[in-house]
């Protein structure tokens with residue numbers, strides 16, 4: 001049975017209730033601007049990608065919710081791609097940069113998604129996963145709420161996500177500020 005599309009229900013209101021993305025830190029960590037392609041995995045309405053528009057040669061927003069993706073249509077420079085993060089419909093090495101913001105904890109198969117983002121990332125390319133920092137007690141309430149709302153959430157510590165990426169051959173670094181953690185992964189120049 002397909003799971004309930006919580007985000008499809010939220011889609012018409014999402015950009016009004018979730019504040020506009022402050023992407024300065026994310027852009028710096030992922031290495032923008034670039035003339036290459038940027039993929040935003042679990043990019044939803046394009047809230048984050050919109051704030052990055054113009055900083056990459058091409059921006060693709062991938063999400064499993066058509067209703068969320070349909071909200072990208074009013075945002076110039078974004079290309080929607082309906083897809084599961086665990087099965088990205090792109091060739092190996094297609095993207096110089098990959099970001100995933102506030103989506104990792106919602107994924108059905110987190111390990112498979114990390115393998116996929118590394119696969120579609122170009123050699124020497126860069127990936128940044130941005131998540132609420134579950135190491136911070138303030139985030140525990142969000143985790144409890146999402147569990148109650150049956151949102152399939154599974155929060156992992158930044159260091160755990162980094163270790164999973166390292167097991168796939170990437171070099172990683174973990175950065176924190178307030179209630180946010182960023183996991184930066186560099187893919188090896190050749191494999």
Ligand SMILES: C[S@@+](CC[C@H](N)C(=O)[O-])C[C@H]1O[C@@H](n2cnc3c(N)ncnc32)[C@H](O)[C@@H]1O
Pocket residue numbers: 007041042043044045046047048062063064065068083084085086100101102103106107108109
């Ligand atoms: C909290 S929203 C974040 C959206 C966007 N990254 C942002 O920060 O505005 C999480 C998004 O992840 C998407 N998502 C959840 N599981 C997914 C999966 N397995 N494959 C693709 N997208 C997924 C949801 O549809 C939703 O749009």
